[in-house]
Amino acid sequence: MTDLNALRDQIDALDQQLQDLLNKRADLAHQVAEVKRAEDPEPVFYRPEREAQVLRRIKERNTGPIGAEEMARLFREVMSVCLALEQPMRVAFLGPEGTFTQQAAIKHFGHSVESVPLGAIDEVFREVEAGAVHFGVVPVENSTEGMVNHTLDSFMNSDLKICGEVELRIHHHLLSGPHTRRDKVTRIYSHQQTLAQCRQWLDAHMPAVERIAVSSNAEAARRLRDEWNAMAIAGDMACELYDLEKVQVNIEDRPDNTTRFLIIGRQDTPPSGRDKTSLLVSGKNRPGLLSDLLRPFREKNINLTRLESRPSRIANWSYVFFVDCEGHKEDPGLTEVLEDLDSDGNTIKVLGSYPKAVL
Amino acid sequence: MTDLNALRDQIDALDQQLQDLLNKRADLAHQVAEVKRAEDPEPVFYRPEREAQVLRRIKERNTGPIGAEEMARLFREVMSVCLALEQPMRVAFLGPEGTFTQQAAIKHFGHSVESVPLGAIDEVFREVEAGAVHFGVVPVENSTEGMVNHTLDSFMNSDLKICGEVELRIHHHLLSGPHTRRDKVTRIYSHQQTLAQCRQWLDAHMPAVERIAVSSNAEAARRLRDEWNAMAIAGDMACELYDLEKVQVNIEDRPDNTTRFLIIGRQDTPPSGRDKTSLLVSGKNRPGLLSDLLRPFREKNINLTRLESRPSRIANWSYVFFVDCEGHKEDPGLTEVLEDLDSDGNTIKVLGSYPKAVL
Numbered sequence: 001m002t003d004l005n006a007l008r009d010q011i012d013a014l015d016q017q018l019q020d021l022l023n024k025r026a027d028l029a030h031q032v033a034e035v036k037r038a039e040d041p042e043p044v045f046y047r048p049e050r051e052a053q054v055l056r057r058i059k060e061r062n063t064g065p066i067g068a069e070e071m072a073r074l075f076r077e078v079m080s081v082c083l084a085l086e087q088p089m090r091v092a093f094l095g096p097e098g099t100f101t102q103q104a105a106i107k108h109f110g111h112s113v114e115s116v117p118l119g120a121i122d123e124v125f126r127e128v129e130a131g132a133v134h135f136g137v138v139p140v141e142n143s144t145e146g147m148v149n150h151t152l153d154s155f156m157n158s159d160l161k162i163c164g165e166v167e168l169r170i171h172h173h174l175l176s177g178p179h180t181r182r183d184k185v186t187r188i189y190s191h192q193q194t195l196a197q198c199r200q201w202l203d204a205h206m207p208a209v210e211r212i213a214v215s216s217n218a219e220a221a222r223r224l225r226d227e228w229n230a231m232a233i234a235g236d237m238a239c240e241l242y243d244l245e246k247v248q249v250n251i252e253d254r255p256d257n258t259t260r261f262l263i264i265g266r267q268d269t270p271p272s273g274r275d276k277t278s279l280l281v282s283g284k285n286r287p288g289l290l291s292d293l294l295r296p297f298r299e300k301n302i303n304l305t306r307l308e309s310r311p312s313r314i315a316n317w318s319y320v321f322f323v324d325c326e327g328h329k330e331d332p333g334l335t336e337v338l339e340d341l342d343s344d345g346n347t348i349k350v351l352g353s354y355p356k357a358v359l
Numbered sequence: 360m361t362d363l364n365a366l367r368d369q370i371d372a373l374d375q376q377l378q379d380l381l382n383k384r385a386d387l388a389h390q391v392a393e394v395k396r397a398e399d400p401e402p403v404f405y406r407p408e409r410e411a412q413v414l415r416r417i418k419e420r421n422t423g424p425i426g427a428e429e430m431a432r433l434f435r436e437v438m439s440v441c442l443a444l445e446q447p448m449r450v451a452f453l454g455p456e457g458t459f460t461q462q463a464a465i466k467h468f469g470h471s472v473e474s475v476p477l478g479a480i481d482e483v484f485r486e487v488e489a490g491a492v493h494f495g496v497v498p499v500e501n502s503t504e505g506m507v508n509h510t511l512d513s514f515m516n517s518d519l520k521i522c523g524e525v526e527l528r529i530h531h532h533l534l535s536g537p538h539t540r541r542d543k544v545t546r547i548y549s550h551q552q553t554l555a556q557c558r559q560w561l562d563a564h565m566p567a568v569e570r571i572a573v574s575s576n577a578e579a580a581r582r583l584r585d586e587w588n589a590m591a592i593a594g595d596m597a598c599e600l601y602d603l604e605k606v607q608v609n610i611e612d613r614p615d616n617t618t619r620f621l622i623i624g625r626q627d628t629p630p631s632g633r634d635k636t637s638l639l640v641s642g643k644n645r646p647g648l649l650s651d652l653l654r655p656f657r658e659k660n661i662n663l664t665r666l667e668s669r670p671s672r673i674a675n676w677s678y679v680f681f682v683d684c685e686g687h688k689e690d691p692g693l694t695e696v697l698e699d700l701d702s703d704g705n706t707i708k709v710l711g712s713y714p715k716a717v718l
Contacts, residue, residue: 003394011387012413014380015434019417021377022433026424028370035362054371058378065385070440070471074381075374077436081429112429117599240476 022078029082045087046134048164048263049272051079052355056274059358072359080110089113090133092124100237104166104261105137107359121150125158128264137166141260141306151262152310152322155280155351162278162352164263166359172198172217172252175232175244177224182231182247187212189220190233198233201251218242263354272355275328276305279338282320283346293321296340300333302326328353381437388441404446405493407523407622408631410438411714415633418717431718439469448472449492451483459596463525463620464496466718480509484517487623496525500619500665510621511669511681514639514710521637521711523622525718531557531576531611534591534603536583541590541606546571548579549592557592560610577601622713631714634687635664638697641679642705648678655699656684659692687712 036043055072062068083089091113094101105115116133118124124136138151172194176182188195188206192213195202202211209231214220217234221242224232231247232238239246262278283289290309297304306324327334329350342348395402414431421427442448450472453460464474475492477483483495497510531553535541547554547565551572554561561570568590573579576593580601583591590606591597598605621637642648649668656663665683686693688709701707 004391007387007391007394008409011384011391012416014384014387015413015417016420018377018380018384018437019421019430019434021373021380022430023422023425025370025373025377028366028373030424032363032366032370035366050367054374057371058374061375062378063382065389065444066382066440070443071378071381073470074433074436074440075378077433078377081425081433084429085424111432117602119602243476243478 025078026082026085030086033086044267045083046089048269049275049355052164052272052274052358054079055358069359076107076110076359077112080112084112087134089135090116091135091137092116092118092127092133093137094118094121094124094139100168100170100259101137101139101261104139104168104259107168108137108164108166108261108263109135122154125154125160125264128160128266129158131266134265135163136160136264137261138264139259140165140262149310152308155322156320160264160266161268162262162354163265163267163269164354165276165357166261166263167258167357168261170235170252170259171250172233172235173239173246174248174251175221175224175234175239176247177227177230177232177242177244179226179228180224180231181228184229185209185231187230188233189214189223189230191215191217191220194220194233197253198251200253205248260357269352269354271328271330271353274356275326275331275353276356277325277327277329277334277353278351279323279325280320280349280351281323281341281346283344289319290321292344293323293341293346296337297323297325299340300337302333302337384437385441385444389445392445403626405442405448407628408634408714411523411631411633411717413438414717428718435466435469435718436471439471443471446493448494449475450494450496451475451477451486451492452496453477453480453483453498459527459529459618460496460498460620463498463527463618466527467496467523467525467620467622468494481513484513484519484623487519487625488517490625493624494522495519495623496620497623498618499524499621500617508669511667514681515679519623519625520627521621521713522624522626522628523713524635524716525620525622526617526716527620529594529611529618530609531592531594532598532605533607533610534580534583534593534598535606536586536589536591536601536603538585538587539583539590540587543588544568544590546589547592548573548582548589550574550576550579553579553592556612557610559612564607619716628711628713630687630689630712633715634685634690634712635715636684636686636688636693636712637710638682638684639679639708639710640682640700640705642703649680651703652680652682652700652705655696656682658699659696661686661692661696681710 033045036045055075058075059068059072062071089109091105091109093105093115102115102117118127121138124138127133128136140151187210189212194217195211195213218238218241220232221234221238221244224230224244225242233251281293283293303326304323305326308322310320310322329335329338338348392404395404414434417434418427418431421430448468450464450468452464452474461474461476477486480497483497486492487495499510546569548571553576554570554572577597577600579591580593580597580603583589583603584601592610640652642652662685663682664685667681669679669681688694688697697707
């Protein structure tokens with residue numbers, strides 16, 4: 001017991017130091033804000049590139065025992081608290097409450113922001129454009145909720161900038177409902193993308209069971225309330241929402257199954273040192289268009305991380321490509337690529353350069 | 360800009376110190392765990408009374424600029440992270456996701472716990488009793504969700520201990536839906552308790568409008584999806600869930616409208632210095648019973664913070680009283696009160712002594 005008391009005294013002394021440092025940090029953040037206010041009548045307090053740098057350094061130098069991810073999450077909250085003292089931030093996301101997009105918003109901004117759920121992706125864009133919120137969070141590679149296209153289409157008609165990305169790891173589980181007779185299961189419900197992501201597991205373990213694609217994983221989970229010969233594949237949130245039982249967890253074929261979100265805002269983001277750039281390139285549909293678009297990237301040795309084509313809404317003979325590549329648009333190599341693409345008669349729109357996801 | 364860079368360098372240096380201290384704190388917490396493991400084959404790592412003491416001290420000595428509440432919340436997360444390194448905690452709550460009860464669970468335990476939503480209050484009790492989770496969180500004075508009685512009844516049949524309480528401040532808003540014609544409103548939906556809590560405001564501002572009590576505030580909000588001549592009164596979560604507009608915020612008559620939750624577990628909690636005790640007292644229904652029950656508290660000068668009577672399920676001629684009072688059952692005064700009540704022929708069950716809500 002003396003041991004315990006001595007250790008607790010040490011923790012208490014350490015907590016006092018921690019607390020002093022936290023308040024001192026808020027003091028310094030306040031001084032930063034004062035300098036910014038003196039320089040700019042409409043100062044920008046939230047700097048995505050700066051936060052990314054801080055969080056990266058914290059992860060890199062972390063020695064444990066607290067894990068690097070948990071440590072970064074704690075600092076995420078500390079920065080969130082300090083920032084809120086200067087400027088209470090409002091962030092719009094694709095609601096309702098409890099969606100992955102809200103999780104992404106909190107992961108990126110911490111808990112000291114006011115998060116505003118909106119009903120549709122274009123509403124999130126509008127609220128950011130109107131200045132009603134500081135930033136918006138929208139899904140962009142959301143394999144299970146299938147809303148990618150709305151986000152891409154919204155960028156075509158918007159001048160908003162991408163200023164960050166968030167990745168969430170997504171797990172899929174095989175679920176049974178209150179009436180499910182596990183030995184009589186003849187069908188499995190899920191979103192088509194989810195079924196595809198669990199194909200190998202299903203082939204190996206439930207080859208004879210019919211796979212039925214429904215509109216969302218939540219809908220699949222919901223159906224189990226009434227049926228006795230079905231199971232569903234869905235994630236934690238849907239499982240919890242409909243109070244289902246997990247028959248087998250993490251059945252996705254690729255263990256690194258992630259969903260990606262973008263932070264949208266009104267400002268450009270300076271380089272953080274480890275950045276990505278998203279572009280929209282459109283050109284007249286002709287043989288070799290895609291290969292022509294890709295050539296400049298190859299020549300400058302710039303990695304493409306994603307390429308997606310969408311029919312243009314403006315002219316039906318032309319195509320629009322969404323391109324994600326490594327680097328910042330101010331990097332010399334990428335600057336030349338952009339000039340190259342431009343001189344080829346394509347239309348280029350830089351949607352934003354932003355720090356790679358840290359957390 | 361030099362100013363800014365100098366300040367940022369200072370923040371970076373400070374962050375390094377913070378990070379070192381955080382890891383050192385986890386080290387010390389680990390040593391505490393080792394001592395406990397050496398002393399006890401089934402050690403208890405989570406100590407509600409110790410956490411309450413730490414958080415209280417932090418709030419009391421806080422100098423700012425970070426607010427005392429925010430500072431305590433940061434330390435809540437730090438302790439949550441340190442504890443999870445020793446013992447990943449599972450906490451069951453009354454689901455689904457997004458309820459006030461989940462908010463309460465996170466407020467009390469921080470984010471580094473696994474929270475398990477369950478469909479009913481007695482399921483939460485059962486899971487804690489079975490040892491499937493370490494703790495449970497149940498509403499006990501939840502004026503808007505009306506589930507108090509289930510919790511009280513569950514205590515009658517359970518040996519679980521109350522080991523903490525959480526308070527959430529609840530606001531009610533007047534809401535309009537997508538089709539509401541604000542000049543034509545003839546009815547207002549809400550839960551009966553909520554209508555009662557906003558009575559003065561309604562009398563003053565909407566005396567002629569019919570008030571219709573529905574099963575929950577969420578149900579009231581839901582109805583606005585289809586109706587054009589109605590408004591609802593509900594809180595933030597329901598407002599956001601159904602994407603309604605706030606016509607007037609915080610219309611509750613008492614600005615300190617809070618909802619209270621209890622943490623239930625299997626262990627007794629030692630005194631923290633500022634505690635409450637919850638009792639269940641039953642006696643044969645006779646004239647003067649209540650006054651006899653209250654006498655010992657009055658004599659020892661012990662404050663009652665709550666008194667609730669419930670018909671006993673065992674015998675319909677007897678009554679059960681739920682009593683909350685200040686102090687810990689090991690305090691000399693309270694010990695005497697318990698002995699007094701006992702010798703009067705009543706049945707006494709101490710549901711638990713636990714730290715008063717800190718956060």
